[in-house]
Amino acid sequence: MTASPYHPINPSLGTVAILGLGLMGGSLGLALRARGAAREVVGWARRQATLDAALACGAIDRAFADLHEAVAEADVVVLAVTVAAILPLLEQIAPACKPDAAITDVGSAKARIVREAEEIAGGRFVGGHPMAGSEQAGIAAASADLYQNAAWVLTPTPQTDLNALERIEQMARSVGAVPRRCNPTKHDQLVASLSHLPHLLAYGLAQTAGFHVEDEWVDLAAGSFRDGTRVSKSDPVLWTEILLDNRAAVLQSLDDFDGWLARARAALLEGDAAALAELLSAAHGARKRFPK
Amino acid sequence: MTASPYHPINPSLGTVAILGLGLMGGSLGLALRARGAAREVVGWARRQATLDAALACGAIDRAFADLHEAVAEADVVVLAVTVAAILPLLEQIAPACKPDAAITDVGSAKARIVREAEEIAGGRFVGGHPMAGSEQAGIAAASADLYQNAAWVLTPTPQTDLNALERIEQMARSVGAVPRRCNPTKHDQLVASLSHLPHLLAYGLAQTAGFHVEDEWVDLAAGSFRDGTRVSKSDPVLWTEILLDNRAAVLQSLDDFDGWLARARAALLEGDAAALAELLSAAHGARKRFPK
Numbered sequence: 001m002t003a004s005p006y007h008p009i010n011p012s013l014g015t016v017a018i019l020g021l022g023l024m025g026g027s028l029g030l031a032l033r034a035r036g037a038a039r040e041v042v043g044w045a046r047r048q049a050t051l052d053a054a055l056a057c058g059a060i061d062r063a064f065a066d067l068h069e070a071v072a073e074a075d076v077v078v079l080a081v082t083v084a085a086i087l088p089l090l091e092q093i094a095p096a097c098k099p100d101a102a103i104t105d106v107g108s109a110k111a112r113i114v115r116e117a118e119e120i121a122g123g124r125f126v127g128g129h130p131m132a133g134s135e136q137a138g139i140a141a142a143s144a145d146l147y148q149n150a151a152w153v154l155t156p157t158p159q160t161d162l163n164a165l166e167r168i169e170q171m172a173r174s175v176g177a178v179p180r181r182c183n184p185t186k187h188d189q190l191v192a193s194l195s196h197l198p199h200l201l202a203y204g205l206a207q208t209a210g211f212h213v214e215d216e217w218v219d220l221a222a223g224s225f226r227d228g229t230r231v232s233k234s235d236p237v238l239w240t241e242i243l244l245d246n247r248a249a250v251l252q253s254l255d256d257f258d259g260w261l262a263r264a265r266a267a268l269l270e271g272d273a274a275a276l277a278e279l280l281s282a283a284h285g286a287r288k289r290f291p292k
Numbered sequence: 293m294t295a296s297p298y299h300p301i302n303p304s305l306g307t308v309a310i311l312g313l314g315l316m317g318g319s320l321g322l323a324l325r326a327r328g329a330a331r332e333v334v335g336w337a338r339r340q341a342t343l344d345a346a347l348a349c350g351a352i353d354r355a356f357a358d359l360h361e362a363v364a365e366a367d368v369v370v371l372a373v374t375v376a377a378i379l380p381l382l383e384q385i386a387p388a389c390k391p392d393a394a395i396t397d398v399g400s401a402k403a404r405i406v407r408e409a410e411e412i413a414g415g416r417f418v419g420g421h422p423m424a425g426s427e428q429a430g431i432a433a434a435s436a437d438l439y440q441n442a443a444w445v446l447t448p449t450p451q452t453d454l455n456a457l458e459r460i461e462q463m464a465r466s467v468g469a470v471p472r473r474c475n476p477t478k479h480d481q482l483v484a485s486l487s488h489l490p491h492l493l494a495y496g497l498a499q500t501a502g503f504h505v506e507d508e509w510v511d512l513a514a515g516s517f518r519d520g521t522r523v524s525k526s527d528p529v530l531w532t533e534i535l536l537d538n539r540a541a542v543l544q545s546l547d548d549f550d551g552w553l554a555r556a557r558a559a560l561l562e563g564d565a566a567a568l569a570e571l572l573s574a575a576h577g578a579r580k581r582f583p584k
Contacts, residue, residue: 131514151512193504194513198520201493203575208549210578212485218582219443221486222423226584227519228490233579236572240565247560257500268539273532280528283495286502287525290510292518
């Protein structure tokens with residue numbers, strides 16, 4: 001069997017441009033390069049120090065300080081910036097991208113971004129949200145294994161270019177993730193419960209303990225507090241953007257949570273062991289449906 | 293230097309009787325025996341299968357099916373049973389204990405238990421709560437390292453026998469824990485925020501996701517959901533007992549949490565980024581005070 005230069009046996013993603021080289025973008029670069037999945041990984045970041053760090057740790061092959069140069073030859077463009085920065089960045093780069101380039105993002109909310117991104121870039125924009133991350137941020141926390149076994153949600157619409165979608169799915173698989181297709185609104189409803197509400201509660205729990213626990217007692221915090229508040233170590237400005245971007249779905253999820261909590265509170269107030277046990281047992285059962 | 297038989301260089305705890313051989317009791321036995329901290333570790337459990345398992349894994353030296361025999365020669369007695377079972381068990385064993393035995397428990401709430409335990413057993417009862425655990429239960433999950441570096445809260449009162457207190461502190465140190473003295477009511481207020489509220493919220497979060505997420509999407513659950521709901525895998529009956537036993541402090545902590553959440557909800561509803569960022573930033577700062 002002869003490898004044809006036109007139909008390589010292992011089709012490469014071509015040139016991948018990663019715009020934004022924090023935890024998500026840096027990890028993507030590391031993963032693509034570790035697996036030889038792209039012909040070249042090029043990167044852009046606002047700060048020169050970030051570009052230098054990304055080159056030094058091997059997250060990118062080439063660094064660009066100029067946005068238009070970064071995307072000019074790219075077959076795949078990944079907007080790995082914060083939720084509020086995605087659309088302004090897309091407006092800047094869309095005219096400079098190759099017409100058949102696939103463009104995606106890694107933002108945590110999708111409906112608004114996808115709607116507006118399609119107005120800017122058309123069907124070659126494919127909304128994306130890898131379900132991986134960390135309370136840490138920045139290129140220093142990047143890891144080639146971040147996406148391993150993670151679900152990577154893509155949110156195509158009737159407008160989406162199928163070639164672009166498949167190229168992004170190929171990229172997700174190439175870094176060990178499992179691509180999933182989901183419509184943008186459904187995605188936002190799912191992550192409201194599976195990621196956004198957990199973050200909001202973690203911040204609230206950290207603040208409540210902050211009210212109640214003096215410095216001399218902070219060492220009493222055990223595993224349930226540590227894990228329940230871990231993501232309150234995440235950047236609060238980033239999470240303000242995400243929660244607001246998805247506020248309709250977050251409020252819906254919060255309503256249901258509040259309803260549950262009100263019933264638990266009533267059971268506590270009344271000392272109703274049977275009612276409280278029923279609530280906790282049902283929740284315990286609900287948890288078993290989730291794989292992790 | 294000659295070791296005197298009357299003042300051994302490494303004072304032993306003597307005979308330790310562990311009543312209840314689940315995660316907490318089993319781990320204590322393993323830890324004491326691994327470190328040679330006691331002359332003998334004897335154990336009692338309701339079920340013969342648990343006693344057999346505890347002997348087989350090395351958590352105890354000798355097993356007793358009879359409660360009175362289990363405590364007859366003990367210098368330290370540890371009630372390692374669930375919150376609701378502690379006082380009934382203490383009533384059964386108090387008459388059979390040596391007069392100078394130190395008796396402690398590992399219950400997650402303290403004020404009521406200590407008050408009533410002192411009526412039963414006097415100052416030789418020392419309330420205890422090691423800040424260690426797991427969502428897992430039973431002797432099969434026991435580990436000699438469970439208490440390593442954990443705070444082990446002891447809740448003496450003016451009635452507490454100082455010798456008994458110091459013997460329990462010695463036991464805590466001997467398994468790698470850090471003993472802390474705290475009055476029972478203060479303890480209950482602290483753990484309401486640091487353990488009980490985190491458990492309640494974990495159950496509520498699991499149930500909310502249960503409402504919203506169909507089976508085909510459960511793999512989208514990422515780290516924040518996994519960690520935020522981990523302890524909802526804990527036994528719901530056990531946690532019903534604990535939350536009800538400490539309900540006054542839990543309700544107080546829940547009030548403060550609810551107040552915070554109401555403000556976050558208002559900021560979301562109004563799309564008020566500055567207000568939401570301020571709430572999250574303050575919580576983010578509060579979290580930094582905690583060591584883990």
